[in-house]
Amino acid sequence: MGLLIVLSGPAGVGKGTVCAALRKRMPELVYSVSATTRQPRQGEIDGVNYFFRTREQFQDMIKRDALLEHAEYVGNYYGTPRDFVDTTLASGRDVILEIDVQGALKVKEKFQEAIFIFLLPPSFDVLKERITGRGTETKDTIERRMNEANRELGLLSHYDYAVVNDEIDAASDRIRSIIIAEHCKGYRVMPTVAHMRTAIEKA
Known part of the structure; x- marks a missing residue:
């Protein structure tokens, strides 16, 4: 069974950039594309960055229980398609979800065993600069x-790890180290050890 890694944090903290850097270091890590009703930003591609859907289409997905989680954030819906995540984990591959804080807490209700990582900005001023610097947001x-973001920072206690995005490569390396360490936990290795012991006993 693969690991479900949930990376979230306030808007503008750099989740997408850090996730992209992490995936270069760990190409075996499967990225779960979210669905959203917000308009695509310049350069974003449907099915790659997000599955862009109308409100009517998204509401139909909710009715069909086709989402692992969903939330409405600043006037738009965001959600994670359920089937893709379940199938990928069952195949033994790790999946990373790059979602907002609301979505992460909903995932935690269904996947207690997932690894929850909160991405922090170096400071609140830096976070504001990043959001303003996009040039896509109104005042x-x-x-x-x-x-x-102020409210979401108060939810850090619900996460397993906190990583400061002070520098993209450093932040992605920290997350990579977390994933490696999680795979090395004793209880995850127990099935392999059990097989070894059985082979020894039969030898």
Whole structure:
């Protein structure tokens, strides 16, 4: 069974950039593409960055229970398609979800064994600079995102790990180390050890 790694944090903290750097270091890591009703940003591709859906299409997915989690954030829906995650984990491959804090907490209700990592900005001022620097957000949206970020930072206790995104390569290396360490935990290796002992006893 593969590991489900959930990476989340406030909007503008750099989840997508860090996740992309991590996947270069760990090409075997499977990225789960989320569905959303927000409009694509310049350069984003449907099915690669997100599955872009209308509100009607997304609501139909909710009714069909086709999402592992979903949330409405700043006027748009976001969610994780269920089947892809279940199938990939069952095949023994690790899956990383790059989702918002609301979604991460919903996943935790269903996957207690998942690895939850909170990505932090170096400071609140840096977070605001990153959001403003996008050039895609209105003044009102920026204010709403900052207020939401303040609330989300208070939810850190629900996570297993916290990683500061002070530098992209360093942050991705820390997350890679976490994944490697999780695979080395004794209880995860027990099935392999049990097979070894059986082989020894039969020898």
